[in-house]
Amino acid sequence: xxxxxxxxxxxxxxxxxxxxxxxxxxxxxxxxxxxxxxxxxxxxxxxxxxxxxxxxxxxxxxxxxxxxxxxxxxxxxxxxxxxxxxxxxxxxxxxxxxxxxxxxxxxxxxxxxxxxxxxxxxxxxxxxxxxxxxxxxxxxxxxxxxxxxxxxxxxxxxxxxxxxxxxxxxxxxxxxxxxxxxxxxxxxxxxxxxxxxxxxxxxxxxxxxxxxxxxxxxxxxxxxxxxxxxxxxxxxxxxxxxxxxxxxxxxxxxxxxxxxxxxxxxxxxxxxxxxxxxxxxxxxxxxxxxxxxxxxxxxxxxxxxxxxxxxxxxxxxxxxxxxxxxxxxxxxxxxxxxxxxxxxxxxxxxxxxxxxxxxxxxxxxxxxxxxxxxxxxxxxxxxxxxxxxxxxxxxxxxxxxxxxxxxxxxxxxxxxxxxxxxxxxxxxxxxxxxxxxxxxxxxxxxxxxxxxxxxxxxxxxxxxxxxxxxxxxxxxxxxxxxxxxxxxxxxxxxxxxxxxxxxxxxxxxxxxxxxxxxxxxxxxx
Amino acid sequence: xxxxxxxxxxxxxxxxxxxxxxxxxxxxxxxxxxxxxxxxxxxxxxxxxxxxxxxxxxxxxxxxxxxxxxxxxxxxxxxxxxxxxxxxxxxxxxxxxxxxxxxxxxxxxxxxxxxxxxxxxxxxxxxxxxxxxxxxxxxxxxxxxxxxxxxxxxxxxxxxxxxxxxxxxxxxxxxxxxxxxxxxxxxxxxxxxxxxxxxxxxxxxxxxxxxxxxxxxxxxxxxxxxxxxxxxxxxxxxxxxxxxxxxxxxxxxxxxxxxxxxxxxxxxxxxxxxxxxxxxxxxxxxxxxxxxxxxxxxxxxxxxxxxxxxxxxxxxxxxxxxxxxxxxxxxxxxxxxxxxxxxxxxxxxxxxxxxxxxxxxxxxxxxxxxxxxxxxxxxxxxxxxxxxxxxxxxxxxxxxxxxxxxxxxxxxxxxxxxxxxxx
Numbered sequence: 001x002x003x004x005x006x007x008x009x010x011x012x013x014x015x016x017x018x019x020x021x022x023x024x025x026x027x028x029x030x031x032x033x034x035x036x037x038x039x040x041x042x043x044x045x046x047x048x049x050x051x052x053x054x055x056x057x058x059x060x061x062x063x064x065x066x067x068x069x070x071x072x073x074x075x076x077x078x079x080x081x082x083x084x085x086x087x088x089x090x091x092x093x094x095x096x097x098x099x100x101x102x103x104x105x106x107x108x109x110x111x112x113x114x115x116x117x118x119x120x121x122x123x124x125x126x127x128x129x130x131x132x133x134x135x136x137x138x139x140x141x142x143x144x145x146x147x148x149x150x151x152x153x154x155x156x157x158x159x160x161x162x163x164x165x166x167x168x169x170x171x172x173x174x175x176x177x178x179x180x181x182x183x184x185x186x187x188x189x190x191x192x193x194x195x196x197x198x199x200x201x202x203x204x205x206x207x208x209x210x211x212x213x214x215x216x217x218x219x220x221x222x223x224x225x226x227x228x229x230x231x232x233x234x235x236x237x238x239x240x241x242x243x244x245x246x247x248x249x250x251x252x253x254x255x256x257x258x259x260x261x262x263x264x265x266x267x268x269x270x271x272x273x274x275x276x277x278x279x280x281x282x283x284x285x286x287x288x289x290x291x292x293x294x295x296x297x298x299x300x301x302x303x304x305x306x307x308x309x310x311x312x313x314x315x316x317x318x319x320x321x322x323x324x325x326x327x328x329x330x331x332x333x334x335x336x337x338x339x340x341x342x343x344x345x346x347x348x349x350x351x352x353x354x355x356x357x358x359x360x361x362x363x364x365x366x367x368x369x370x371x372x373x374x375x376x377x378x379x380x381x382x383x384x385x386x387x388x389x390x391x392x393x394x395x396x397x398x399x400x401x402x403x404x405x406x407x408x409x410x411x412x413x414x415x416x417x418x419x420x421x422x423x424x425x426x427x428x429x430x431x432x433x434x435x436x437x438x439x440x441x442x443x444x445x446x447x448x449x450x451x452x453x454x455x456x457x458x459x460x461x462x463x464x465x466x467x468x469x470x471x472x473x474x475x476x477x478x479x480x481x482x483x484x485x486x487x488x489x490x491x492x493x494x495x496x497x498x499x500x501x502x503x504x505x506x507x508x509x510x511x512x513x514x515x516x517x518x519x520x521x522x523x524x525x
Numbered sequence: 526x527x528x529x530x531x532x533x534x535x536x537x538x539x540x541x542x543x544x545x546x547x548x549x550x551x552x553x554x555x556x557x558x559x560x561x562x563x564x565x566x567x568x569x570x571x572x573x574x575x576x577x578x579x580x581x582x583x584x585x586x587x588x589x590x591x592x593x594x595x596x597x598x599x600x601x602x603x604x605x606x607x608x609x610x611x612x613x614x615x616x617x618x619x620x621x622x623x624x625x626x627x628x629x630x631x632x633x634x635x636x637x638x639x640x641x642x643x644x645x646x647x648x649x650x651x652x653x654x655x656x657x658x659x660x661x662x663x664x665x666x667x668x669x670x671x672x673x674x675x676x677x678x679x680x681x682x683x684x685x686x687x688x689x690x691x692x693x694x695x696x697x698x699x700x701x702x703x704x705x706x707x708x709x710x711x712x713x714x715x716x717x718x719x720x721x722x723x724x725x726x727x728x729x730x731x732x733x734x735x736x737x738x739x740x741x742x743x744x745x746x747x748x749x750x751x752x753x754x755x756x757x758x759x760x761x762x763x764x765x766x767x768x769x770x771x772x773x774x775x776x777x778x779x780x781x782x783x784x785x786x787x788x789x790x791x792x793x794x795x796x797x798x799x800x801x802x803x804x805x806x807x808x809x810x811x812x813x814x815x816x817x818x819x820x821x822x823x824x825x826x827x828x829x830x831x832x833x834x835x836x837x838x839x840x841x842x843x844x845x846x847x848x849x850x851x852x853x854x855x856x857x858x859x860x861x862x863x864x865x866x867x868x869x870x871x872x873x874x875x876x877x878x879x880x881x882x883x884x885x886x887x888x889x890x891x892x893x894x895x896x897x898x899x900x901x902x903x904x905x906x907x908x909x910x911x912x913x914x915x916x917x918x919x920x921x922x923x924x925x926x927x928x929x930x931x932x933x934x935x936x937x938x939x940x941x942x943x944x945x946x947x948x
Contacts, residue, residue, distance in 0.1 A: 254829035310745035
């Protein structure tokens with residue numbers, strides 16, 4: 001009977017979250033309005049109203065909303081477990097995350113003091129007017145960014161992960177040579193290839209895939225035309241769950257933006273547009289120190305990228321608003337991270353004067369804007385782009401820069417990457433380790449960004465299709481290992497970290513799906 | 526000017542092109558291709574050297590001469606020109622200026638449309654407003670000072686419109702400006718009283734003025750144009766190939782139709798030569814996107830059908846322009862970024878592979894279509910010979926009772942299906 005209680009608990013949670021939401025009031029209004037309709041009879045009121053809601057697509061919208069809640073639901077736990085266990089069950093991980101956060105916040109605060117730039121500042125009226133006029137072309141602004149440094153870069157974060165240790169685990173018990181080859185030394189449960197083959201069965205060699213079977217030399221009647229036809233039906237059905245399942249084999253370019261919006265339940269309702277406009281008003285009104293970090297990051301990364309430089313202005317419009325969006329704070333319930341707290345001047349320690357900083361609790365790091373950039377290829381309307389990005393962040397991207405035991409978390413991905421390589425290319429792993437070119441040192445930057453900026457955009461989108469389809473970032477680790485496998489021959493010849501980096505410097509010509517498919521399904525085990 | 530010969534190699538850009546001419550006299554020579562060029566560009570020279578062709582000077586026996594514009598003028602001028610022999614190729618068509626000079630281009634298109642109308646070709650069909658259905662790819666344009674009065678009449682119909690003035694004989698964005706008041710082109714009204722012959726032959730003051738399209742497609746809020754490479758190997762019958770790796774050039778500054786920005790050339794013109802001097806020009810990507818990026822963006826935001834139709838229409842315009850004119854001038858071989866250098870090197874490589882298959886010495890009798898493997902990154906844009914043989918088949922079938930439908934007559938006008946992709 002335990003299962004029954006779990007389910008009813010789940011239901012109760014979801015009902016509570018949806019109660020009072022905009023969708024709820026829309027459903028009520030629809031139900032009231034439909035009473036006038038001739039097919040609604042008093043004697044069968046309940047069934048008739050339900051039929052009407054089903055036929056008019058409202059039931060489907062509710063279904064999608066429920067499906068969305070399942071994605072961000074807190075894991076089931078013992079009723080008396082403290083909230084922090086919901087964020088992260090393992091104490092040592094929590095501790096490591098907390099001390100990392102302290103470091104980051106300290107760095108931010110000292111930057112603020114050194115540069116004399118306040119964490120937040122109200123803009124004078126003239127500046128507000130200027131910014132309003134320049135809203136669509138902030139890229140042409142040239143603020144002096146030379147004094148600003150990114151708060152941290154991925155490699156700083158990697159050092160922290162490398163130093164993670166489980167105090168309850170005596171690793172000397174498990175002294176197989178191989179387990180000490182890699183940089184990650186925590187015993188998380190990760191899947192091996194036989195398990196991955198089962199989990200990712202849609203990707204196997206017998207199934208048509210986008211990214212492989214839509215190639216110019218393959219006749220479209222063999223796979224593509226039919227697959228696109230099914231995709232169109234999925235979009236018409238407006239079913240989130242179906243879209244997610246469909247996405248596992250890739251999304252056709254013409255349907256991808258609709259499919260992703262469905263999977264993420266980003267419907268861009270008037271209230272979403274209004275929310276975005278409010279955020280924009282917040283940006284105009286006051287200036288945050290993190291804004292400069294965002295400017296700097298965009299200028300350093302996306303503006304120099306062959307694909308994304310075009311969208312520079314959209315990136316500011318999304319990220320500046322993102323920093324001010326307190327709705328993002330919700331996700332900290334299941335994120336091991338905790339939003340940094342700052343205190344009003346002179347009142348440090350006094351909780352009454354505590355303020356979350358930045359308002360959304362997320363401090364951007366070097367490369368952060370690359371999470372948004374690929375989405376600009378799909379959505380050209382700011383509030384839609386914003387809402388898709390935000391949902392992607394609170395479902396997936398946050399896991400790439402917080403310390404947790406989640407199977408989609410960066411620690412697990414790193415460990416999985418190393419283990420996959422060790423198991424299937426032991427010679428290569430050993431060789432690279434000997435020349436002090438630990439594979440993770442090269443692959444880490446790819447994984448933290450989910451490969452954004454390293455792959456060509458069309459390939460990146462095919463990869464992100466599978467992240468959405470399988471609701472997991474695991475495929476990022478698999479791809480990282482597959483890339484090493486692909487370039488193994490050249491890597492065996494190198495004699496230094498620098499030359500290993502050079503062999504793996506340019507991934508822009510790689511085709512991700514064949515690499516993943518071969519690695520998972522054509523590797524002898 | 527003697528009519529074009531069987532095997533002509535024409536190499537074009539959207540408004541520029543280069544032509545190779547073979548003269549049907551003399552014999553072939555055994556041995557390596559001998560080349561000359563007066564343009565010191567590595568993308569050319571590296572390609573010649575890679576084929577182990579032999580560099581010679583202009584005064585020696587050469588097979589292949591990649592000429593600058595000035596040299597071409599000399600070769601084909603009435604006074605100083607000379608005949609090419611059977612085994613010689615040059616990279617410009619004699620009347621190359623028919624396409625690069627904007628006034629001649631306009632004249633040719635207008636004449637082409639009139640010709641089609643006269644032969645009652647369905648291609649020249651107009652809609653209820655008098656606009657061409659299939660041939661409406663040039664905005665309203667006049668030549669100045671010749672058509673000044675006609676222009677004024679049109680201007681007065683829409684006094685709030687903006688027009689773009691482009692000098693006929695210049696390239697790379699030089700001398701272009703926008704106007705929205707008649708007073709801004711007063712100069713051409715004075716000159717309209719002088720004879721058109723004087724104005725045209727001076728070449729310097731002649732301009733074309735076109736209605737400015739103020740709602741262009743923007744990406745990331747920026748305006749862009751397309752640089753496509755088309756290769757023509759024979760003109761009659763028309764055989765042309767489009768290079769799959771064209772690119773888009775973006776304005777570095779946000780587009781705004783506001784009149785206060787009319788003077789800001791960085792907003793309105795996309796020529797790299799101009800953008801390079803803007804503050805925001807980036808030397809890594811050069812403000813350029815590949816056409817495949819463009820395709821991905823359009824398919825993702827607008828859908829596949831719309832995007833396919835767009836590219837079909839672009840290809841259509843190219844073919845129709847070729848049919849309207851002979852073409853000309855030199856593509857920019859200057860590379861602005863590393864990616865650009867690679868693109869142009871590969872472009873020349875693929876081009877040379879098509880025109881000199883197996884690295885053989887040119888022979889004017891050669892006129893085969895290259896096999897698919899030899900095309901590199903080119904794809905067939907239009908093959909008139911093949912179209913005509915298909916047409917003959919279809920005619921046979923239609924004579925046996927089927928109606929012609931929307932396809933109409935082919936012949937020199939080419940095929941233009943109304944809705945489906947035209948391949």
